[in-house]
Amino acid sequence: xxxxxxxxYNEEKNIGPVISGLFNHxxxxxxxxxxxxxxxxxxxxxxxxxxxxxxxxxxxxxxxxGQGAALQTGHEYALKLGADYVIxxxxxxxxxxxxxxxxxxxxxxxxxDILFGSRFLDNRSRVPRLKRMILLPLARLFDRVFFGINLxxxxxxxxxxxxxxxxxxxxxxxxxxxxxxxxxxxxxxGLKQIEFPVKVVYREYGQGWGGGxxxxxxxxxxxxxxxxx
Ligand SMILES: Nc1nc2c(ncn2[C@@H]2O[C@H](COP(=O)(O)OP(=O)(O)OP(=O)(O)O)[C@@H](O)[C@H]2O)c(=O)[nH]1
Ligand SMILES: [Mg+2]
Numbered sequence: 001x002x003x004x005x006x007x008x009y010n011e012e013k014n015i016g017p018v019i020s021g022l023f024n025h026x027x028x029x030x031x032x033x034x035x036x037x038x039x040x041x042x043x044x045x046x047x048x049x050x051x052x053x054x055x056x057x058x059x060x061x062x063x064x065x066g067q068g069a070a071l072q073t074g075h076e077y078a079l080k081l082g083a084d085y086v087i088x089x090x091x092x093x094x095x096x097x098x099x100x101x102x103x104x105x106x107x108x109x110x111x112x113d114i115l116f117g118s119r120f121l122d123n124r125s126r127v128p129r130l131k132r133m134i135l136l137p138l139a140r141l142f143d144r145v146f147f148g149i150n151l152x153x154x155x156x157x158x159x160x161x162x163x164x165x166x167x168x169x170x171x172x173x174x175x176x177x178x179x180x181x182x183x184x185x186x187x188x189x190g191l192k193q194i195e196f197p198v199k200v201v202y203r204e205y206g207q208g209w210g211g212g213x214x215x216x217x218x219x220x221x222x223x224x225x226x227x228x229x
Contacts, residue, residue: 002104003083005074006031007067007157008091012039015091019047019056025100026087029056032074035064040091067157068178072171079166086166090157099198103160106196113165113191116151116183117158117198124199139180147184151195155179158198165191177218 004026008015015031022029031044041058048056059073071088078086085104089095099117107115119125120136127136136155143149159182161169168189173181186193 001027001081001083002085002087002100003028003030003078003081004087004089005071005078006089006091007034007070007074008032008036008040008044009034009064009067009070010036010038010040011091012036012043014093015040016043016047018089018091018093019044020051021097022089023051023054023056025097027055028081028083029054030074030077031056031058031091032070033058033060034066034070035061066175066178068171068176068181069174071178075161075166075169075171083163083166085160085162087160088157093203094201095158096199096201099158099196103158103196103198107160107162107194110194111192112194113162114169114182114186114193115160116154116193116195117156118151118153118195119156119198119200120152121195121197122199124197126202127200128202143180143183147180148187149180149183151183151193153195154183156198156200158200173218175218 004022006018006029008031019029019031033041033044041060044058048058059077061070061073075086087100103115103117119127136153139155143151143154165186168191169182169185171178171181183193
């Protein structure tokens, strides 16, 4: 059973089509609403209603806790469901469901425990220059220096975990720094990792400079001040 985990924060415009698209590619869709103040929950519930008979659920955080926390909530739920695999899939419509099947097949064929999507392994993604030339290279450098992680695109929300990875990895970084924490834990637990090319569509600007700096702040605090790890 493949369970899709969709962290969503104020995604009323995107969540419906994302859910509908996922139903053809996953056995169950678990949306984790992260304290949205727009109509994300209503739109998600409507999309689930329209997908009559298909399995889906909307979990809710009462307050906004961050994408990492939303993923952890989803992962714990999937573990209880008995998922064989989970796919983390952003609610903002930037990923392509057509990447799911080949990614899962690549994971299974490789015998790896966890797959990280990368927008830099082919040329389908038109990544904005600031992100491509400054923010993501900085994140890569930071990951390499502090965690010994060598991923081309650690800050990509597309990843697939098998049952083993799902039960071992415990996300403590509530906000965006989880994207470094997951591969760091995978390494610590000796999980086999692979990367796989995925397409990321850019319509409007994402986290920008502020988001990039917040990731570094969360990581530094998490690593040097404790952060519950
Ligand atoms: N920004 C943000 N996203 C959240 C939060 N909680 C859940 N999410 C979801 O996490 C996903 C990724 O958020 P984005 O802000 O697009 O981050 P990103 O994809 O790394 O950044 P871009 O590549 O610039 O789009 C989306 O599906 C959000 O709805 C939160 O507290 N803040
Ligand atoms: Mg995004």
